[in-house]
Amino acid sequence: MAPDKNLLERWKSAEILLLGGSAGSFKILFQIVKLLAPDLNKTVIIVIHRKKNFFSEIEKLFAENSRMLMREIGDKDILNKNTIYIAPANYHTLIEKEGTFALDVSEPVWFSKPSIDVTFESAAEVYKERCIAILLSGANQDGAEGLLKLRNSGATTIAQHPEDAEMTEMPTAAINIGAAEYILHTDEIFTLLST
Amino acid sequence: MTDTNVILTAAQITELIDLVKRMHGFDFSGYTKASLKRRITRIMQLKKLSFYDLKHALVNNQDFFQEFLEEITVNVTEMFRDPSFYKGLNSQVIPYLSTYQHSKIWVAGCSTGEEVYSMAILMREAGLSNKSFIYGTDINTEVLREARRGIYSLRNIKSYAENYQFTGLKGSISDHFTILYDAASIHNELKQNTLFSVHNLVSDGIFNEFQLISCRNVFIYFETELQEHILELFYKSLCPLGYLCLGSKETIRSDTFKKKFKVINPKENIYQKIGS
Numbered sequence: 059m060a061p062d063k064n065l066l067e068r069w070k071s072a073e074i075l076l077l078g079g080s081a082g083s084f085k086i087l088f089q090i091v092k093l094l095a096p097d098l099n100k101t102v103i104i105v106i107h108r109k110k111n112f113f114s115e116i117e118k119l120f121a122e123n124s125r126m127l128m129r130e131i132g133d134k135d136i137l138n139k140n141t142i143y144i145a146p147a148n149y150h151t152l153i154e155k156e157g158t159f160a161l162d163v164s165e166p167v168w169f170s171k172p173s174i175d176v177t178f179e180s181a182a183e184v185y186k187e188r189c190i191a192i193l194l195s196g197a198n199q200d201g202a203e204g205l206l207k208l209r210n211s212g213a214t215t216i217a218q219h220p221e222d223a224e225m226t227e228m229p230t231a232a233i234n235i236g237a238a239e240y241i242l243h244t245d246e247i248f249t250l251l252s253t
Numbered sequence: 254m255t256d257t258n259v260i261l262t263a264a265q266i267t268e269l270i271d272l273v274k275r276m277h278g279f280d281f282s283g284y285t286k287a288s289l290k291r292r293i294t295r296i297m298q299l300k301k302l303s304f305y306d307l308k309h310a311l312v313n314n315q316d317f318f319q320e321f322l323e324e325i326t327v328n329v330t331e332m333f334r335d336p337s338f339y340k341g342l343n344s345q346v347i348p349y350l351s352t353y354q355h356s357k358i359w360v361a362g363c364s365t366g367e368e369v370y371s372m373a374i375l376m377r378e379a380g381l382s383n384k385s386f387i388y389g390t391d392i393n394t395e396v397l398r399e400a401r402r403g404i405y406s407l408r409n410i411k412s413y414a415e416n417y418q419f420t421g422l423k424g425s426i427s428d429h430f431t432i433l434y435d436a437a438s439i440h441n442e443l444k445q446n447t448l449f450s451v452h453n454l455v456s457d458g459i460f461n462e463f464q465l466i467s468c469r470n471v472f473i474y475f476e477t478e479l480q481e482h483i484l485e486l487f488y489k490s491l492c493p494l495g496y497l498c499l500g501s502k503e504t505i506r507s508d509t510f511k512k513k514f515k516v517i518n519p520k521e522n523i524y525q526k527i528g529s
Contacts, residue, residue: 152287164327
């Protein structure tokens with residue numbers, strides 16, 4: 059199905075693409091990272107839940123399969139366009155007004171560090187309607203409140219259709235509180251992001 | 254997670270910073286605004302305070318200020334956090350420390366002390382207990398009290414033991430504390446070589462000369478200018494060729510200080526002082 063015209067417009071004009079995922083989101087994130095064009099002209103930020111001492115190969119796998127530049131976020135790094143940033147394990151990622159990242163080691167949110175809520179909320183304050191955010195599969199409610207804040211601040215918000223999500227709780231939580239402006243099937247997400 | 258009703262403006266944050274500085278002498282103006290804002294919002298939600306209530310409590314209630322301080326300065330810490338850091342320390346820095354008759358270590362921003370005791374365990378397992386002394390400092394008297402007690406919940410200890418496993422150290426973390434019901438108490442032997450005291454990195458100066466300074470996951474709360482001010486303090490507090498350890502996501506960004514420190518371990522951000 060072709061994406062909604064209004065959504066397409068907003069995707070094209072967005073400066074920041076935020077992607078949040080937990081259990082069951084790796085495969086779809088991997089596909090997204092693979093399909094994003096190197097001249098996307100956006101900053102992409104991925105927040106994915108993972109264990110602290112589990113030296114995951116996620117960054118490496120993503121980097122090897124992406125045509126965009128891929129970086130694990132370091133404190134005070136500047137948000138650049140045409141770059142995919144991945145939130146480091148065991149830190150929360152915040153965004154400063156000046157367009158830099160600020161890390162935080164405070165308590166987990168929804169048992170998660172990085173927390174999707176934290177990054178989404180801080181992006182909402184700084185980038186408002188200039189963001190587009192997608193919340194994917196996950197087994198807890200992290201991200202729902204953050205997505206709502208984004209929506210309330212004018213950002214474009216999308217939840218993965220629970221039918222397609224391996225773990226439905228995360229997108230469902232967002233949908234239930236009215237945080238998702240669009241509910242898209244996985245193939246619709248792919249089509250949108252490759253347009 | 255958050256009550257979306259609490260919305261703080263940048264002007265209100267500045268107002269609070271000024272108020273705290275005038276009333277209590279703590280200067281938070283160099284702290285990163287995004288995290289400061291998150292912490293202040295959090296305390297307002299926890300205590301169900303409006304912005305006005307918060308200001309009122311800060312002006313009129315000294316006890317509240319201690320709580321406020323504890324809440325806005327992040328005190329989440331672990332023993333052997335980032336195990337690969339301890340691995341690096343063990344192979345790259347311990348051999349250097351062992352050449353000293355006596356070495357002094359400073360853990361700046363030590364919070365409840367877990368990192369100080371991790372360091373003490375590392376030294377003990379390297380056979381350097383009697384040749385080393387570890388200072389833990391923080392701006393917060395309350396967390397230092399906990400640090401001195403050295404008693405941690407068993408639940409936390411389990412996660413610390415997991416960290417320890419990844420450090421590559423040969424001993425066992427349980428050799429260093431006594432289990433009492435649901436808590437673990439750090440052995441006195443480890444406490445003997447430690448001293449906890451109040452030190453404010455923003456406003457206080459040099460108090461000793463060190464072979465090693467560890468300040469991990471503290472710089473993330475400071476803006477670049479304040480980081481530079483503190484780097485100056487660390488530089489002056491280190492002996493020639495002394496080591497500085499920052500967190501794994503924190504690097505020296507200032508060109509001035511890039512020249513004054515040599516990178517020893519780029520992944521763990523372990524630096525060595527060069528020049529004098």
